[in-house]
Amino acid sequence: MFSKRSRYRAVPDVAVLDAKGRVLPSKALRLLPDVTGTFRHTVAAGDRLDQVAFRYYSQSVQWWRVCDASPQILSPLDLLGQGPLVTMRFQVAVAAGDPPWAALRTALAAKPAVADALFQEDVDGDRVARAVLITYNPRGVTAETLVQAIIDAGFQVTGPPAAAGQVGQEIVIPPPAVG
Secondary structure, eight states: OOOTTOTTTTSOEEEEEOTTSOEEEEEOOOOOOOOOOSEEEEOOTTOOHHHHHHHHHSOGGGHHHHHHHOTTOOSGGGGGTOSSSEEEEEEEEOSSSSOOHHHHHHHHHTOTTEEEEEEEEEEETTEEEEEEEEEEOTTTOOHHHHHHHHHHTTOEEOSOOEEOOSTTOEEEEOOOOOO
16 A cells, blocks of 8 residues: 555556565566756755755655656665765876776776776866776775775775765756646
């Protein structure tokens, strides 16, 4: 039984077999809808999805609408940087020559717990700041292991890893539902 405001209410009922061969009632997979919004919210330290939803909809239970419109948020804990996947920024440098980004991509792709890696280069005159943003499951790989992979690929790690969660990022706030 779902309330009339539930995102699962319109999802069709299905029957599935469990591991013991029993038929169990369930809901079909709920696909993310195409959602757009003209409102943006910049995530601040300590923001919670229920509080953000209350601010924009006057209903804390509407937090899932923000998740639907902002696919980088897979769970309410992601907003706080406490989800199953975390993103860490690793400041890197190279001794000389071109950075071995391809070698690093290969090394990180070999780690099953690594979901994504984004390479950044910021040029300011003669100064080049480089970083790698790695999204990974900390239960499958440690930050220390990632540091070693970065070093093995030919980089120097120039500081401790820093959390690069949603703080400071914009998320989409879709318009309130009609009806």
